[in-house]
Amino acid sequence: xxxxxxxxxxxxxxxxxxxxxxxxxxxxxxxxxxxxxxxxxxxxxxxxxxxxxxxxxxxxxxxxxxxxxxxxxxxxxxxxxxxxxxxxxxxxxxxxxxxxxxxxxxxxxxxxxxxxxxxxxxxxxxxxxxxxxxxxxxxxxxxxxxxxxxxxxxxxxxxxxxxxxxxxxxxxxxxxxxxxxxxxxxxxxxxxxxxxxxxxxxxxxxxxxxxxxxxxxxxxxxxxxxxxxxxxxxxxxxxxxxxxxxxxxxxxxxxxxxxxxxxxxxxxxxxxxxxxxxxxxxxxxxxxxxxxxxxxxxxxxxxxxx
Amino acid sequence: xxxxxxxxxxxxxxxxxxxxxxxxxxxxxxxxxxxxxxxxxxxxxxxxxxxxxxxxxxxxxxxxxxxxxxxxxxxxxxxxxxxxxxxxxxxxxxxxxxxxxxxxxxxxxxxxxxxxxxxxxxxxxxxxxxxxxxxxxxxxxxxxxxxxxxxxxxxxxxxxxxxxxxxxxxxxxxxxxxxxxxxxxxxxxxxxxxxxxxxxxxxxxxxxxxxxxxxxxxxxxxxxxxxxxxxxxxxxxxxxxxxxxxxxxxxxxxxxxxxxxxxxxxxxxxxxxxxxxxxxxxxxxxxxxxxxxxxxxxxxxxxxxxxxxxxxxxxxxxxxxxxxxxxxxxxxxxxxxxxxxxxxxxxxxxxxxxxxxxxxxxxxxxxxxxxxxxxxxxxxxxxxxxxxxxxxxxxxxxxxxxxxxxxxxx
Numbered sequence: 187x188x189x190x191x192x193x194x195x196x197x198x199x200x201x202x203x204x205x206x207x208x209x210x211x212x213x214x215x216x217x218x219x220x221x222x223x224x225x226x227x228x229x230x231x232x233x234x235x236x237x238x239x240x241x242x243x244x245x246x247x248x249x250x251x252x253x254x255x256x257x258x259x260x261x262x263x264x265x266x267x268x269x270x271x272x273x274x275x276x277x278x279x280x281x282x283x284x285x286x287x288x289x290x291x292x293x294x295x296x297x298x299x300x301x302x303x304x305x306x307x308x309x310x311x312x313x314x315x316x317x318x319x320x321x322x323x324x325x326x327x328x329x330x331x332x333x334x335x336x337x338x339x340x341x342x343x344x345x346x347x348x349x350x351x352x353x354x355x356x357x358x359x360x361x362x363x364x365x366x367x368x369x370x371x372x373x374x375x376x377x378x379x380x381x382x383x384x385x386x387x388x389x390x391x392x393x394x395x396x397x398x399x400x401x402x403x404x405x406x407x408x409x410x411x412x413x414x415x416x417x418x419x420x421x422x423x424x425x426x427x428x429x430x431x432x433x434x435x436x437x438x439x440x441x442x443x444x445x446x447x448x449x450x451x452x453x454x455x456x457x458x459x460x461x462x463x464x465x466x467x468x469x470x471x472x473x474x475x476x477x478x479x480x481x482x483x484x485x486x487x488x489x490x491x492x
Numbered sequence: 493x494x495x496x497x498x499x500x501x502x503x504x505x506x507x508x509x510x511x512x513x514x515x516x517x518x519x520x521x522x523x524x525x526x527x528x529x530x531x532x533x534x535x536x537x538x539x540x541x542x543x544x545x546x547x548x549x550x551x552x553x554x555x556x557x558x559x560x561x562x563x564x565x566x567x568x569x570x571x572x573x574x575x576x577x578x579x580x581x582x583x584x585x586x587x588x589x590x591x592x593x594x595x596x597x598x599x600x601x602x603x604x605x606x607x608x609x610x611x612x613x614x615x616x617x618x619x620x621x622x623x624x625x626x627x628x629x630x631x632x633x634x635x636x637x638x639x640x641x642x643x644x645x646x647x648x649x650x651x652x653x654x655x656x657x658x659x660x661x662x663x664x665x666x667x668x669x670x671x672x673x674x675x676x677x678x679x680x681x682x683x684x685x686x687x688x689x690x691x692x693x694x695x696x697x698x699x700x701x702x703x704x705x706x707x708x709x710x711x712x713x714x715x716x717x718x719x720x721x722x723x724x725x726x727x728x729x730x731x732x733x734x735x736x737x738x739x740x741x742x743x744x745x746x747x748x749x750x751x752x753x754x755x756x757x758x759x760x761x762x763x764x765x766x767x768x769x770x771x772x773x774x775x776x777x778x779x780x781x782x783x784x785x786x787x788x789x790x791x792x793x794x795x796x797x798x799x800x801x802x803x804x805x806x807x808x809x810x811x812x813x814x815x816x817x818x819x820x821x822x823x824x825x826x827x828x829x830x831x832x833x834x835x836x837x838x839x840x841x842x843x844x845x846x847x848x849x850x851x852x853x854x855x856x857x858x859x860x861x862x863x864x865x866x867x868x869x870x871x872x873x874x875x876x877x878x879x880x881x882x883x884x885x886x887x888x889x890x891x892x893x894x895x896x897x898x899x900x901x902x
Contacts, residue, residue, distance in 0.1 A: 407678060429899055442899050449900040468720070471893050475673040480722040 191218055192233060192288065200286035201295050207231065221300060229279035229297040234260055236292040253292060257285060260294045266366045267298070272335040273359040274328040275366075276301065276352075301362055302355055306348035306422050313425065319458055321360075322423050323492045325351070326465075328361035329415040330488070334481050337408040341366075344406070346414035347392045348421055390436050391427065392417045395444050395472045408481075409474040416469025416477075424454035428470060444472065462491045493738035493833045494518065495826060496546060498729055498748035501525045504534050506749060506822050511542045513803070515826035518546025518611070520688075520728060520746050524555070524567035524761070528574035535609045546611050546744070550688065550728060551601050553616030554657050556581040559761040566761060578604045578616070587618070587631045594634050598642040606648045613648050614688045615639035617655035619758065621692070624658075624668035632656070633675060640682040651685035653726060656714070657756075659692045660701050663710035666891065673717045686724030686743065689714055695759040702755055703877040708733065708884025709891060712740035716841075716892050719743070729756035732780060734829050736881065738837035739844040740888065747829060749822055772821045773873075774808055775828040776800065779862075780855045780881070782825075783873040789814035794865050797858065802827050845889055852882050 194207040197220070208221040222231040236256045239249040260283055267278050279297030286293050306325075317325075329346060336343055343366060350365045394413040396405040420428040428448035430439040448470055451463040465487055471477050478484055494517035497507050502525075510516040519538060521531055531549070538545050552569060556579055559566075569579050578601035586593050601616040617635040620628050636654040643652035656676070663669060691711050693701030701707070711733065715725050719741025726744040727737050731754040734745030747754050751770050773782035777800045783791070788808060791798045799805050804827045807820040816824065836851060838844040859875040889895040 405674070409678075446899045447893055453900070473670055473674070473891075473893065475670060475677050475717045476720070476893060478720055478722075479677050483722040 192293070196288055197222075197231070197233070197295075200288070200293075201231070201281060201284055203281055204231070222297065224280045224297060227280070228300040229281070230300045231279075231281065231295060231297045233293055233295045236294060238292075257283075257292075257294050260296065263366045264296055266336070266339070266341050269339045269341070270332075270335045272331050274331045274361065274363060275335065276362055276364045298364075301352045301364075303352045303362075305364075306351045306353060306418065309353060310348055310421060310425060316425055316455065317422060319462065320492075322419065322458070322462065323488060324360045325422065326415075326419055326488055327485070328359075329363065329418065330481065330484055332363045333408050333411040333415060336366075336411065337481075342406055342408055343411050344397070344414070345389055345392070346411055346418055347389050348418050349389075351418060391430055391439060393440065393443060394474075396474055398440065398444060405474070407474070409477045409479055412469045412477045412479070413471075413474075416466055419466045420448065420451055420470065423451060423458065423466070426454060447472070459491060461487065465491070493734070493742060493837045494546060494744035495734060495830045495833065496520050496548070496726070496744050496746040497822075497826065498522070498746045498753045499525060500749040500753045502749070504537065506819055507538065508541055509823055510826050511538060511545055513823070513827070515804075515823060515830055517544075517744070518548065520548045520550050520614075520726075522550060523552055523572070523575050523579070524565075524569050527568050527572045532608065539609060547609065548612050548614055548653075548688075548726070549605055549608065549610055550614055551578060551605070551616045551655075553579065553597070553601060554619040554655070554690075555758070555761045557584070557587070557618040558621055559758050561762050563763055564761050565763060574604075582618075584627065584631070588627055591634055591638060594631070595638050595642060598635065598638050599646070602639075602642055602646050602648065602652065606646060610650065612651040612653060612685075613643070615643075615652060615654045615684065617657055619657040619659060619690070619692055620662045621659045623662050623665065624672040629662075629672065633672075636676055636684070636687075637679055640679060640684040643684060644682045651724065653686045653688040653724070654684040655688045655690065657690040657692065658714075660694075660704065660707045663691060663714075664704070664706040666706070666710070669710050669713065670891075673713065677717055677721045683723070686726065687718050688726050688728060689718075690728045690756045693755050693757050695757050702733065703880040705880050705883030705887055708736060708880060709887030712736060712884070712888040713891050715740040715742045716888070729754060731755065731825075732775070732782075732829065732832075732877075735833040735836040736848060736885070738833050739841060739848060740892075741841070745829070745833070747822075747825060751821070754825075769818070772816050772818060774814070774816075775825045777802075777828055777832055778855060778858045779873075779875075780832075780851060781873060781875075781877055784870055785814045785816060787867065787869060787873055790867055791862065791865070795861060798862075800828055800831070802831060804828070841892075842894060845885055845894070848885055849882065852878050852885075 191210055197207050198204045203224050205223040210218045210220050212219040216235040216237055218233050220231040222229055236253050239252050264278060264283055267276060277299045279299055281297035283294055283296040345365060350363060352362045352364060354360060354362055392414050394410045396402055396410060399405055417428060429442040451466050452460060469477055497510055497516045497519045499519055499521045507519050535547055538547055555566060555569060569575050580597060598615055602613050605613040617632055618628060620632050639652060639654040715737050718725050724743040727742055728746050730737050730745035731747040737745055771784045773784055774788040775782045776798055778797060785808060792810060804824040807816045807824055808814045836844060836847045856875065856878055
């Protein structure tokens, strides 16, 4: 895997328009995020190392296609963000996707707006006070808005999870959904499959049951995002993942995602009103047809709860 | 939950009584059995009796496609010129070629109904006769999708329901059913306001066709998934299953006029086989079933709990061998079905399921008591339906993910 922590001079050399770059503040796997100043404005610079298939016996065409697909995924993310018009989704920055090579390694970089705040995963793991109803309703509304806006463009995010939601100090956009890297245009391109494990490219801990079916390409629609919205809301509200225990292996969590419903949210948060808990629980149904797909109705119910 | 009368031949005296007494909330008219002119008169009369009554019209378009017979009994659908404005006998090749023909037929059908004093409009559709994995199912989905789109253009100012007509065979394949429901619960920007759901048995008398655990569970699932997505669901010919469908979220059920309108079947549109009129029956709340009037007569003296204690009990006079006027039978059915729905359908689906199970257990115990009197019941009066209902409820709860053991992270 290529190192994604590049020094500032290297970044400035390959990415036009950068005024300055601050140390990397987030990342993991093959991605690093830097705070950068572009045309006088602070932005989040995302640098992704493009993985190669290093097996000498690998088919060179397949290896090339693998690299191209990673770059295409980033361009798809940028395209997806560009299409959507809601403050609840992260906005693009000034740097369009740029591919470059350092030594023998390939990279692709682009920028998004810089958001102040903390992601929900960090807040959950701090084990602080559990969020109040008002905040949860705001989060619910923000995520539903994103799901609706993405679906308006035929897109499914597929990776809504606490780590991809920023809580910001801006009252106009209290929660912002990040990382459309695996957003999937239902009626256009085929889904990517990770070659190393033949699983769809989503975070396993939050994977919707239909994503684990062999014919998942035909089954995905915005109800997959409703499921991950429900998982995120549940975990943030309860401070506990609905289907995983900390020391469980992933297969047990996946098995539960397929076969066992989570305990009702009200069991963890008896202080929250039943209609709110029921609404979150309804998003966690295993069968997509059992999740309420009428978004207008969901917004209305949320309004009534608020 | 509402109960509607499923209209058949003859005038509307029964419906008049039903509406006046509050046993029913409205009527679904059958064009096979009434001319358009008389229909207009009936609509005016019923509105006069009850201005809040639900007045609907099943266009019976499916009869023009699915009834395969050299001499179909289409009745007024065939002979009343006005119905020719929308009723067509379409072969499959005309419906599978694209959506133009379907759109035109929906436009004509809803346009015809728009001119009538109906409280809601029902879109046309064909019957999915074998499987959800079929060309018929694709055509039916196109009808459903286009019903909402056409309604938006026509602006009828009243709710529009898409017809979803399914054979009991199709309904019994759980996987195909779930895939179908996954599709029809995602109808895009112009969905209909609701659905008019029909489940077809092989003939009107095939009790075991509908009293089957998989059929009951599947029918309940259709109601559950559609209603949780905000659709109003009206079930035609649901008869005694009406309360169970209400538990699953149905807005309304319906049962007919005559005993051959308690189950939906295309047999009604096939040449008649003749035969005697059926024996009048009494719908028992306790048994969740109908028994013949002479069974009632034998039982009521020794086991008075068999009587419902409702107004229409008087129409089965003990001093006349408990034999009712033929037209009174349906009033008794309506009142009892309505009363059962009132008792069993609760806002909380889990609570309703518990109430239904208790009602079935009570019925089972009542059958034990009846047997103790050494009375041999007619095959249609026995307790075979109870097991199907109980298993149907269990299968539904499982399919709807209502009663699995949950994971607790604590």
